[in-house]
Amino acid sequence: MGVLAGAEPFALPGTSGAGFLLCHGFTATPAGLRGWGEHLSAAGFAVRCPLLPGHGTRWQDLNRTTWQDWYGAVREELLALRAECDQVFVGGLSMGGTLALALAQEFDWISGLVLVNPSVTRLSMDAKVLPLLARVIPSIPAIGNDIAKPGEIELAYPRTPVRAAASLAKLWRVVRTRLDQVSQPVLLLHSRVDHVVEPENARIVLAGVAGTDVTEVVLEKSFHVATQDYDAELIFNRSVEFARRLRAGQVGAG
Template sequence: MPVLAGAEPFSHTGSVEAGVLLCHGFTSTPQSMRPWGEYLAERDFTVRCPRLPGHGTAWPELNRTTWPDWYGCLRTELLALRETCESVFVFGLSMGGTLALRLAQDFGEQIAGLVLVNPSVTTLRRDAKLLPLLGRVLPSVPAIANDIAKPGATELAYPRTPVRAAASLAQLWRLVRADLPKVTQPLLLFRSRVDHVVEPVNARLVLEGVRSENVTEVVLEHSFHVATLDHDAPLIFERSVEFAQEQVGSR
């Protein structure tokens, strides 16, 4: 299946001191993370941003994958970074934040810190409980992508939301919520004041559930869900670099 132009994975080999694994969101692509990755690369971080299985091609392909496929891809990249970098960080947007939390739960101190942007661990939508049943008869529903306040900014993502894949994401949410106390790494969490995709309860559940001693929440006043492409992107990039540099220095 051909990859959409702009959806390709990217990487940069920089310093061995610090590496960053970037994790994009559900139905999205590495395009939503590329400006962040370029910012990190310019500051000599080693960067990897894979294209998650089923993403960046055509939406029916995503229905043929499940959360262990997405997680397995990121796990492989994390292990590769661990081989070359002294400190490894995981930065994630939306579902990328969910997967970042799962990696933190499994890898413990091998991850130096987390930066999450509008991470998802649940939804208040009533029809979400019906996803396993809907997936048997309904391949897709309207898209959740491109929630951006900045005029002219566009997220490269699917025009439909695959239902079976969404049901698998809901399974991942349950696992991550149950294991939030296993997260002890330093955590920087960005939350958009207005987000039409991920409800505020998600950030609250994460912040109240983790056992990290070093936790910072930053509220984004000028961005919607895809904040890495929105007005507050420079703030996210700058604060994430400061956060990573502080952790490297403390280690």
């Protein structure tokens, strides 16, 4: 099966010499970040948003991939963007935020992270039994489309692949244990009401990262897919302000 219409990866030009890698969430696609990417590009940033392996086709394909595949895809795009830009920022939604943190743990030259409802754990029981569940059933009900704004639809799978979800849980553990390796500036935006990622996730990230330039923004009007929700413009604008401030600081120091 080919890639679903609208789920394609995208790359947008920039004029400032700086770039932004955007990472989409689990079972989702770049479609949910396109508005964010277009806003960043209009502000002068080159933007890349890859379609992660197993995504954007059918949910069964995702069960054939692991977190190492998803990380490999964003890592490759990051290095490509680095070759084109003198400064690179990484943004991510949900699991995309998890992947952004993992990239920052490997590459200290990343200039800053913008995390929207990042996930690093799940407290509910289903996460604990996922490895066992994966042996007996291929999927459970979908997690996508948690949006408060009427008429907005997330392009995501109608089912949650269990084997892939179990691999995501392994990624969470890896990232959580290395949060103290994230020294870059962080802008963390999280929804007050989120039916997918529990509030504990933001608390863990904020308490665990090592950097001192950390900003928390609470999204009052949006659910989980905040980049398609009422607070989308706030996310877009704060991302640009954050990156421009850091870029100006770099230029001033140089």
